[in-house]
Amino acid sequence: MSKSNVLITGAAGMLGSAFSGEFNTEKYNVRALSHEELDVTDRDAVLKEAAFAPDIVVHTAGIVDADYCEAHRDECFAVHAGGTGNIIELCRKTGAKLLYPQSFLIFDGKEQPITEETEPRPLSVYGEAKWAAEQAIRDALPDALIIRMGGFFGGFEKDKNFVGMFARFMKKNIDAGNRSLVGTSRVWQPTSTVALAHNARILIEAGKSGVYAMASQGSASFFDVARAMVEIMHLENRMTITEVPSNHFKEKCRRPENGTMENRRLKEEGLDMMSEWRDSLAKYLSEPYFTDLFSSS
Numbered sequence: 001m002s003k004s005n006v007l008i009t010g011a012a013g014m015l016g017s018a019f020s021g022e023f024n025t026e027k028y029n030v031r032a033l034s035h036e037e038l039d040v041t042d043r044d045a046v047l048k049e050a051a052f053a054p055d056i057v058v059h060t061a062g063i064v065d066a067d068y069c070e071a072h073r074d075e076c077f078a079v080h081a082g083g084t085g086n087i088i089e090l091c092r093k094t095g096a097k098l099l100y101p102q103s104f105l106i107f108d109g110k111e112q113p114i115t116e117e118t119e120p121r122p123l124s125v126y127g128e129a130k131w132a133a134e135q136a137i138r139d140a141l142p143d144a145l146i147i148r149m150g151g152f153f154g155g156f157e158k159d160k161n162f163v164g165m166f167a168r169f170m171k172k173n174i175d176a177g178n179r180s181l182v183g184t185s186r187v188w189q190p191t192s193t194v195a196l197a198h199n200a201r202i203l204i205e206a207g208k209s210g211v212y213a214m215a216s217q218g219s220a221s222f223f224d225v226a227r228a229m230v231e232i233m234h235l236e237n238r239m240t241i242t243e244v245p246s247n248h249f250k251e252k253c254r255r256p257e258n259g260t261m262e263n264r265r266l267k268e269e270g271l272d273m274m275s276e277w278r279d280s281l282a283k284y285l286s287e288p289y290f291t292d293l294f295s296s297s
Contacts, residue, residue, distance in 0.1 A: 109256025150215025
């Protein structure tokens with residue numbers, strides 16, 4: 001049986017590395033390119049990837065710092081909307097199927113739960129750029145697969161989102177003798193990048209297209225997640241977490257107060273493989289990267 005060619009953009013990042021691992025099977029030839037290897041804003045460079053003859057393009061490249069995007073609107077749109085436009089052109093040229101992981105930050109969170117039918121209303125430059133990219137994909141590539149993800153964690157040292165950053169921040173504070181930190185009341189769904197990549201591959205192999213909500217089961221505030229991290233890593237004697245309002249920290253990027261999604265379409269089609277958030281978090285934190293991090297604290 002011939003293998004399918006899979007091109008992955010942004011492959012060195014949290015999401016990209018998870019998708020690279022997920023498609024690394026005997027079924028696929030994977031070409032996983034980091035930003036340094038493929039700048040998606042470079043149209044000529046993107047179109048040269050037609051020589052690889054991709055059957056599937058997983059487009060994870062982007063600027064992950066939403067606060068940075070708030071102060072750099074043009075750059076944010078150039079990468080997310082302009083870069084995605086180049087990827088669309090590549091897919092149309094080669095006939096490749098596009099898999100586009102989407103952010104929950106395209107929503108304002110006022111309508112609960114968020115489903116595939118919820119109208120996107122971005123609160124930030126990042127959300128606006130990501131929504132513009134999705135609209136362009138849906139207009140040009142009706143067979144594309146778009147997964148609207150919960151806030152995610154993964155990649156260990158690559159983890160620049162809350163779980164990875166908070167673990168390292170706890171380590172620093174414990175070592176400095178500070179035994180008290182805070183977590184906000186804002187609600188989200190901590191979701192494993194590995195689980196996202198796995199469930200997305202299942203959809204690809206089932207020939208699915210269109211929009212799917214995809215997040216861990218249940219939801220939690222940042223305070224809940226921080227406290228769960230302390231409990232899972234048995235740090236109760238070394239760290240306490242106090243809940244504070246969501247506006248406690250000054251952020252440039254506005255985010256929804258509640259980003260909870262329901263995997264409605266996945267459930268209806270019997271394809272929801274996502275775990276409960278605490279279970280996937282516990283599995284992640286049991287890996288040597290985290291256990292070694294606190295072994296000397």
